[in-house]
Amino acid sequence: xxxxxxxxxxxxxxxxxxxxxxxxxxxxxxxxxxxxxxxxxxxxxxxxxxxxxxxxxxxxxxxxxxxxxxxxxxxxxxxxxxxxxxxxxxxxxxxxxxxxxxxxxxxxxxxxxxxxxxxxxxxxxxxxxxxxxxxxxxxxxxxxxxxxxxxxxxxxxxxxxxxxxxxxxxxxxxxxxxxxxxxxxxxxxxxxxxxxxxxxxxxxxxxxxxxxxxxxxxxxxxxxxxxxxxxxxxx
Numbered sequence: 001x002x003x004x005x006x007x008x009x010x011x012x013x014x015x016x017x018x019x020x021x022x023x024x025x026x027x028x029x030x031x032x033x034x035x036x037x038x039x040x041x042x043x044x045x046x047x048x049x050x051x052x053x054x055x056x057x058x059x060x061x062x063x064x065x066x067x068x069x070x071x072x073x074x075x076x077x078x079x080x081x082x083x084x085x086x087x088x089x090x091x092x093x094x095x096x097x098x099x100x101x102x103x104x105x106x107x108x109x110x111x112x113x114x115x116x117x118x119x120x121x122x123x124x125x126x127x128x129x130x131x132x133x134x135x136x137x138x139x140x141x142x143x144x145x146x147x148x149x150x151x152x153x154x155x156x157x158x159x160x161x162x163x164x165x166x167x168x169x170x171x172x173x174x175x176x177x178x179x180x181x182x183x184x185x186x187x188x189x190x191x192x193x194x195x196x197x198x199x200x201x202x203x204x205x206x207x208x209x210x211x212x213x214x215x216x217x218x219x220x221x222x223x224x225x226x227x228x229x230x231x232x233x234x235x
Contacts, residue, residue, distance in 0.1 A: 013074070015041035018203075023078075025204065027180070029195040030172050034182040035212050036199035042182040043093075043150050044074060045199070049180055050148045052080040055091035082178075089145030089178075092136060094154035101125045101132055129155045137167055144176040153185035161187050186215040 018041065034042045050056075092100075101124040108115040108123070116122055119139050124132040133155035153161055168191060171177040183189060189196055189209035198207040209215050221228045 015044050023203070025197070027082075027178065027195070029193065030175065030177065031168060031179045031191055031194035032181070033189055033191065033194050033196045034180075034199055035184070035189055035196060035207075035209075035214060037213075040199045040201070042199055046148055046150045046180065046182045048074050048078050049080065049146075050091035052078070053089055053091070053146055053148065054087060055089065055148065088143070089147050091148040091150075092133070092152065093150045094133065094152055095150070097129065097133060097136075097155060098125075100136070130157060130160045134160060134163060134167075137164065143174070146178045146180070147171065149179070149181045151182055151184065153183055153188060158187060161185060164188070165191055184214060186212065186218055189214065 034045060036042050104115075104119060104124055120135050124135060127135065133152065137152075152164060156164055165188065168179055168181075171179055172193075181188060186209055189212060196207055196209060196212075197204050198212060
């Protein structure tokens with residue numbers, strides 16, 4: 001946090017991610033993952049990062065923006081710094097994917113059908129949610145840059161999440177990209193050699209995927225689904 005905040009009781013300064021008012025994070029790995037329960041502030045932090053990178057806050061890049069472009073209240077009070085300074089990259093939000101797909105259709109209508117060649121040759125709105133997401137990821141996310149993804153698993157089956165992780169691995173191994181993800185998926189949290197941050201009621205702390213409630217809950221279910229559900233419905 002950089003500038004003085006007059007009223008910490010106002011949203012968005014009340015989100016649990018900012019419980020430590022001297023909020024500061026260092027990104028030491030090429031892949032960084034945020035985990036935590038709903039309403040804790042993962043998406044808010046992700047949006048601030050995207051905003052400071054110059055990406056559209058509904059998704060997109062510096063040159064291809066969708067949705068609101070103004071700095072959020074939180075963005076005005078936070079500063080990002082990195083070396084070398086990077087302006088390339090992309091921001092993907094699963095919840096606004098449909099709006100992005102429609103924007104692609106409008107650009108194709110204005111530019112001609114060859115525009116769809118950038119996205120596998122046909123409209124993204126003609127594909128399933130997961131297929132469209134992966135096509136955007138493959139076509140837009142590559143090479144040098146900062147790539148910010150908010151809950152990508154919302155569009156992806158477990159098997160598609162595995163395909164997604166392969167693309168992340170390719171970016172990681174290129175040593176030219178920074179990938180920042182907010183997720184509820186233990187499969188994505190388990191990505192090797194990533195920094196995993198848990199956002200909780202008292203702020204942000206580094207953790208491992210096996211220590212998250214997401215993993216522990218699913219492990220308990222998979223070990224004995226019948227007992228798990230019996231206990232659930234008896235409560």
